[in-house]
Amino acid sequence: MGILEGKRILVAGVTLDTSIGFATAKVAQEQGATVLVSNFGRALGITRRIVKRLPTEPPVLDLDVTNADHLAGLAAAVRGHVDGLDGVVHSIAYGNPETILGGKFLDGPWDDVSYALHVSAYSLTSLATACLPLLGPGASIVGMTFDASVAWPGYDWMGVAKGALESCCRYLARDLGPKGIRCNLVSAGALNTLAAKAIPGFDRFEGEWGNRAPLGWDLNDLEPTARTVVALLSDFFPKTTGEIVHVDGGYHAMGA
Numbered sequence: 001m002g003i004l005e006g007k008r009i010l011v012a013g014v015t016l017d018t019s020i021g022f023a024t025a026k027v028a029q030e031q032g033a034t035v036l037v038s039n040f041g042r043a044l045g046i047t048r049r050i051v052k053r054l055p056t057e058p059p060v061l062d063l064d065v066t067n068a069d070h071l072a073g074l075a076a077a078v079r080g081h082v083d084g085l086d087g088v089v090h091s092i093a094y095g096n097p098e099t100i101l102g103g104k105f106l107d108g109p110w111d112d113v114s115y116a117l118h119v120s121a122y123s124l125t126s127l128a129t130a131c132l133p134l135l136g137p138g139a140s141i142v143g144m145t146f147d148a149s150v151a152w153p154g155y156d157w158m159g160v161a162k163g164a165l166e167s168c169c170r171y172l173a174r175d176l177g178p179k180g181i182r183c184n185l186v187s188a189g190a191l192n193t194l195a196a197k198a199i200p201g202f203d204r205f206e207g208e209w210g211n212r213a214p215l216g217w218d219l220n221d222l223e224p225t226a227r228t229v230v231a232l233l234s235d236f237f238p239k240t241t242g243e244i245v246h247v248d249g250g251y252h253a254m255g256a
Helices: 020-030 043-053 068-072 074-079 110-134 156-179 203-212 223-233
Strands: 008-012 034-039 060-062 087-090 140-145 182-188 244-247
Touching (some): 008 020, 020 034, 020 043, 020 223, 034 043, 043 060, 060 074, 068 110, 074 110, 087 223, 110 140, 156 182, 182 223, 223 244
Parallel strands (some): 008 087
């Protein structure tokens, strides 16, 4: 019996099979969960093809987390497949690489910065709120961050967005805790995902991570991150909330 046996999990933000969302959906299914996934727009067709590679093909919901109508209809859309949720995974982020990444911090236009903040940070709160009618005591919300305690080369306004995401997580932990709902983040190390490859200069992280992580690091291995997300979705962390769990081979704890 897996640690998610009988649980119903929504993984928001699955595109390719090289995404953290896809890896999480796979491990969650292997651990006994009934999984739903979501995407929107042109990527929706890709998602519907990619999820056929999962152990069990899950329902795919059309969900744009910046669309108020989509959020308002989310509970009904989920109930078309399951009668509630025990966990929600927020694996969603976007920043225009042409305008707010790659050394463009001082020049980033507000329209693009605000959109990055909406998609990458505010949406954790809006997604959690939209799912509240489906969640009960013991439920878990898990989001993905990239250590916002430092400034990264080329990450620029996405680093600011991740800082906002981390703050949102703490406030959600405060406000949802009385309802028995946990909210935590996983801070993954550098991984060869579609999102990472869109960051100008991402290749600078590749050798650095392997050299400094005391446990070693494989940029193509998403399973350690996915397993940590699944662990936080399970009942094994009943009193952990507002936390950021690092899955980076120990890189974050090293000085030089």
